[in-house]
Amino acid sequence: MKLVRKVRIKNALGLHARPATMIVKLLLNCKSEVTFTHKRAVINAKSILSILMLAATKNTQLTVTVDGDDADDIMDKLVTVFENGFGE
Amino acid sequence: MILDSQEIMLKGTPICRGIAIGKPFFFTIVEDSVPEFSIEASEVEAEIARFHKAVVKACEDIKLLQKRLQKERIFDGVAILDAHLQMMQDPLLTANVEREIKKSRKNVEHVFHGIIKEYQKKINSINDPFFRDRFKDVQDIFRRVVRHLKDNLSMGLTDIPPDSIIFAHDLTTFDTAEANSNYVVAFATKEGGATSHAAIVAKGKGIPYVCGVDIELVETIKDVIVIVDGRTGDIILNPSKATLTKYQQLKDQLQLHLQKLTQTGSLESETYDGYRIQLSANIEMYSELDMLHQLGGNRVGLFRTESAFLSRETFPTEEEQYLIYRKFVEKMNGMPIVIRTFDLGGDKYLRNHKTEPESNPFLGCRAIRFLLREKEIFKTQLRAILRASVYGDVSLLFPMVSSLSELQEAKRMLEESKKELAAQGESIDSHIPIGCMIEVPSAALIADLLAKECDFLSIGTNDLVQYSLAVDRSNQALSDLYTPTHPSILRLIRLVVSEANHHGIPVAVCGEVAADPRFTPLLLGLGVHELSVASRYLPIVKNAVRNTSIVAATKLAEQALKLDSASSIEELLTLEYRQNVPEDCFYNC
Numbered sequence: 001m002k003l004v005r006k007v008r009i010k011n012a013l014g015l016h017a018r019p020a021t022m023i024v025k026l027l028l029n030c031k032s033e034v035t036f037t038h039k040r041a042v043i044n045a046k047s048i049l050s051i052l053m054l055a056a057t058k059n060t061q062l063t064v065t066v067d068g069d070d071a072d073d074i075m076d077k078l079v080t081v082f083e084n085g086f087g088e
Numbered sequence: 089m090i091l092d093s094q095e096i097m098l099k100g101t102p103i104c105r106g107i108a109i110g111k112p113f114f115f116t117i118v119e120d121s122v123p124e125f126s127i128e129a130s131e132v133e134a135e136i137a138r139f140h141k142a143v144v145k146a147c148e149d150i151k152l153l154q155k156r157l158q159k160e161r162i163f164d165g166v167a168i169l170d171a172h173l174q175m176m177q178d179p180l181l182t183a184n185v186e187r188e189i190k191k192s193r194k195n196v197e198h199v200f201h202g203i204i205k206e207y208q209k210k211i212n213s214i215n216d217p218f219f220r221d222r223f224k225d226v227q228d229i230f231r232r233v234v235r236h237l238k239d240n241l242s243m244g245l246t247d248i249p250p251d252s253i254i255f256a257h258d259l260t261t262f263d264t265a266e267a268n269s270n271y272v273v274a275f276a277t278k279e280g281g282a283t284s285h286a287a288i289v290a291k292g293k294g295i296p297y298v299c300g301v302d303i304e305l306v307e308t309i310k311d312v313i314v315i316v317d318g319r320t321g322d323i324i325l326n327p328s329k330a331t332l333t334k335y336q337q338l339k340d341q342l343q344l345h346l347q348k349l350t351q352t353g354s355l356e357s358e359t360y361d362g363y364r365i366q367l368s369a370n371i372e373m374y375s376e377l378d379m380l381h382q383l384g385g386n387r388v389g390l391f392r393t394e395s396a397f398l399s400r401e402t403f404p405t406e407e408e409q410y411l412i413y414r415k416f417v418e419k420m421n422g423m424p425i426v427i428r429t430f431d432l433g434g435d436k437y438l439r440n441h442k443t444e445p446e447s448n449p450f451l452g453c454r455a456i457r458f459l460l461r462e463k464e465i466f467k468t469q470l471r472a473i474l475r476a477s478v479y480g481d482v483s484l485l486f487p488m489v490s491s492l493s494e495l496q497e498a499k500r501m502l503e504e505s506k507k508e509l510a511a512q513g514e515s516i517d518s519h520i521p522i523g524c525m526i527e528v529p530s531a532a533l534i535a536d537l538l539a540k541e542c543d544f545l546s547i548g549t550n551d552l553v554q555y556s557l558a559v560d561r562s563n564q565a566l567s568d569l570y571t572p573t574h575p576s577i578l579r580l581i582r583l584v585v586s587e588a589n590h591h592g593i594p595v596a597v598c599g600e601v602a603a604d605p606r607f608t609p610l611l612l613g614l615g616v617h618e619l620s621v622a623s624r625y626l627p628i629v630k631n632a633v634r635n636t637s638i639v640a641a642t643k644l645a646e647q648a649l650k651l652d653s654a655s656s657i658e659e660l661l662t663l664e665y666r667q668n669v670p671e672d673c674f675y676n677c
Contacts, residue, residue: 016219017171024174047180048171049226053210055219 002067003075011085014057017048019086024048026077032068034078095328098305100276101567102321103287104297107339108274109315109332112306113252115259122234124198132193136186139196142236143176149232150176176229197237204230248272253314255303259290274316276301276323280562291603294624298323300567345671349627353384357630359612363638366618367626368426370598372396374412377419379623388425389620390485390546390598391416393469394432403465409472417480424481426523426546426620427473429466431455431487450554455488455525460497470505477517485523485546490530492537499541523596527551532580535587545588546620549599553577571654572601573661578614578649585615596620605632605672606658606665612638613645628672635668 009015015023027034027046034045038060043050045064056062066075081087127135154169175181181203188199207226211219248254250271258279275290280299290297296318306314306325315324315335324331358364368389369380373396380388396412397404404412417425433454446452459466473484486498499522509516521543526532532552539545549572554561556576559569571577581597588595596618601607603621605628611619612633621629644664651657665672 014219018167021167021171021174025170044180047178048174049178049207050180052219053207053214055214055216057216 001069001071002065003071004063004065005075005079007062007064007079007082009056009058009060009062009082011088012058013088014060015051015054017052019081019088020048020051022081022086023051023078026081027074030068030070030074032066032071032074034067034074035065037063037065094326095331096309096325098301098323098325100298100301100321100323102297102318103280103299104275104291104295104318106274106294106296106318107316107335107342108253108296108318109313109335109339110251110253110273111249112255112312112314113248114303114307115254115256122197122201123195125195127189127193127195129193132190135189135196138237139185139189139200139233140182142196142233143182145236146229146232147173147176149236172229172232175226176233197234200230200233200237253316255301255306257303274298274314274318276303276306276316278303291600291622346627349631350383352627352630352634353382355384355630355634357633359633359637359641360635361637361639363612365612365616365633366594366596367630367633368596368598368618368620369623369626370620371416371623374416374419376623377416380626383623383626385623385626386423387618388416388420388423389596389618391425391427392431393428394430403468406468406472406475409469410475413473413476414479417476417482420480422480424483426483426485427476428485428487428525429456429459429469429473433458450560456486456494456498457488460494460501463501466498467501467505470502471509474502474505474509474516474520475514477520478515482517483521483523483544485525487525487548488527488551489524489538490528492534492541495524495538495541526584527555529556529580532584535584536590539588539591539593542593544594544596545584546596546598547581547584547616549577549581549597549601552580552599556580571658572599572604572607573648573657574654575649575652575657578610578645578657581611581614581616582645582649589615594618603629605629605669606661608632609636609641609644609664609668610648610661612636613641613643613648631672632665632669636664640664 011019013019024046030046035042036045036051036054037043038054038056041054043054045051054060054062064075064078066078068074150169150173154166158166184203185196185200188194188203189196192199204226211226248271251273252271253274253276254272255276256278258277259275272295275295275297277297277299278301280287280297287297287299296316298316298318298321300321301323306323309325312326313332315322315327315331317323317335324335327335356364357367366387366389367385368387369376369385370390370392371377371380371388372392377388393409393413413427416427431454433449433452453461459469470484473482476482484502486495489495489498502520502522506516506518510518523544523546524531524538524542525546525548526535526538527548528551531538532547535545550561553559553570553572553574557569557571557574559566561570585595594617595615597611597616598620602611602619603625608619608629609632619629644660648657648660651660
């Protein structure tokens, strides 16, 4: 199953080290392929260095694509952390 | 501010004699020099495994650090380290490294460094300074991983420019062992001592070494000519023309003297009145045997077996050891070689060997004590040596014996090993001679008891001095108390020799003093039968033997035994040597 959703970064500091760590840890045991698309860049969301390299600041819009068996579950969790501004 | 024309003189403690002129090289952060070399297709998998292992170890470091921060309630720090953990295990980074190793067939340090540099470029192109700062994190994880790569593969002082004078806070045995004497012309360190194992290695390589040097001061002045005088401990930065000429001449004079010495190879090691003494070599590495042969040496008095394996993580198997010992024995072409069993503990450990931390390792479980406890390790080594013994003239030597029962127990295990091997149909030398090291005062005082139980004694003066005088041989602050000329040491040597003579077995001296030509007449006069020194000292010691007589040496020993202080004895020895060998400016300064 392939799911695509748009999310907005809400926390003040953007996708810096702590939120990126949170995302990567969340995806540790996930079977699906997960990518973030920002402008023309498509990156592997399981790679913290790639996430950081997006240098995504507050209010940036990302396209999240989850493709795999557990896509439903993963997409839910991802959207939640983005919505909560990574608890910041 | 230093003026261009100003000559700066620093004073340190001389450790290894000789004169060097060169440029300073600061050996501080290992990560700064990234080695590059090609690997074979067959080594690719191992190289990748090396990377993974280093990452695992670096992660363990971080987790440990996290625990500490957690305790100190520095939660921000814990979170940052969490990010580092993820970066280190980043699947894309790992995949990149693996792919690049396969593609370029280069070592992982080089590949990893290249990839990190790519990241650096990308990060630098980010406009937001907040994100650009993240590069410090990436750099840090690189450092952490590379540190562990270095643990797996010896790296460090191997790739440096020629004529380098190494300035470092401290040097390990590995650092000095790795140093290429074609490039490294001298060492200057803040810490360290004359008989630390690092210093012994430096001496073996003939690289001048001065410690107790204020290296921070030198760090502010980088691009200057430096002179290191390993005789006096003087370090001269930015020397004047006159100084430079003077040292250049001195260096040439020494070179000439040493060159003349190498021609002593074919000569007998006998005094001018015809008294012969056995000269032998201490060796650690296979390559040293070539030097021994070139110098006309005909015996190895001490093969330090642990050195062949120190960089390993685990103990070598019987077969691995057997093959190595056999190679050494065969290279000797029937000339005698004394193989000493592992002297581990103290400051020498295998890298991964787990030992209980000891508050005083030199008084702890080292050498024979360790071997008698780790019976499997001991027996494995004994079996390997026994099997190699049929390929030449091999003797066995037990390190750091402090009581008779230890020697007896070691002998019992040797007999057991012989029986086992015989039962397996292995051919061995069943009459292999056994020697006992005298490194502890208690052993020297019971030399009569030990002499009854073995075929020869070997005095290790470095430890004997350290233990007799209760002076840590690597403690810089006490270096003036570490005196091999202390009257107690002379008395102990005399006692050991006289007991050994009584039981009709020979005595060797294999410590640092054996290599100091000023001691040669004294040791001859005390009745020592054999001097075992690092190969490069064979000519200088032989020269000292040939320039004295047994009559004069005996008188000198008698005279020295009457003196009451280390300094007066040292003075006597230096004076005698200056008379015997006036052209050697090594010791006559």
